[in-house]
Amino acid sequence: MIEVKNVKKGFEDIEAVQGFNLHVKKGSIYGLLGSNGAGKTTLLKMIAGIYKQDSGEIMIAGEPIFENIKWKQKLIFLADSLFFFPNTTIKQAAQFYKSMYEHWNEERFQSLKDVFNIDVNKKIHRLSKGMQRQVSFWLTLSTMPELMILDEPFDGLDAVMRQKVKNLLVQDVAEREMTILISSHNLREVEDLCDQVGILHRGQLRIEKDLDDLKSDVHKIQVAFKHEVPPVFLHGFDILYKEERGSVRLYILRGKQDKVMTHIQTFHPVLFDILPLTLEEIFIYEMRDVGYAIENILV
Secondary structure, three states, X not given: OEEEEEEEEEEOOEEEEEEEEEEEOOOOEEEEEEOOOOOHHHHHHHHOOOOOOOEEEEEEOOEEOOOOHHHHOOEEEEOOOOOOOOOOEHHHHHHHHHHHOOOOOHHHXXXXXXXXXXXXXXXXXXXXXXXXXXXXXXXXXXXXXXEEEEEOOOOOOOHHHHHHXXXXXXXXXXXXXXXXXXXXXXXXHHHHHOOEEEEEEOOEEEEEEEHHHHHHHEEEEEEEOOOOOOOOOOOOOEEEEEEEEOOEEEEEEEOOHHXXXXXXXXXXXXXXXXXXXXXXXXXXXXXXXXXXXXXXXOO
């Protein structure tokens, strides 16, 4: 559905996005991950048609998005920093959204009152940060978008409300084939939601994979031998990290699990375990591989 090809975008002397390529399938939830300053927000704003790329193509369903009024009716961008007109009530904000989005669904807006349980006559600027975030989702979901672009969308929501919102998003993906592109530093939230992820660093896409494939290709293993570690042990594998804990050695490496297991067992270790990795751990070790590592800091 979304095709980003060789896109570049700079601001004065900063090249925020450098020759970027991205592919998002219709009806999927795509997680955009990356280090601070990697260019995630810039990319999201270009896909939303807010910024125009310096070069390259950004297509949604085969059409360029910048100044595309038809597609602007079908997508909505929920930014990290929320903005509402001063002294506006929820009811007034809903009227504004209704005037702007031709697919506004008044019935859904009314039904979502029971989910968010906030008085529509309340002035939005007087609500807490978390409640303002709830209002933004309430209004956004009522526009019935085909594409939602979310930048740090769960910031400020409590655990119960985060789960409610995630359930609503998954429901729309399942029932209407809505597509979601989400950027978040909370990788546990992304892991719960997404079926595809892309990892950015310094304006470039380093990895783009289905989440299941990514997790099946990176492994944490611990192994110990009765004697010295064989010199050709793990030769030919891409090792992201290694650590010695007495006689036990810990490795993070890429490779197919069956191949890894078969190879290690030929050396007859006295201890051998493959441990599950979270998306957060995979992100940390992948970032280490491109020079963005956690350093030992004494405080």
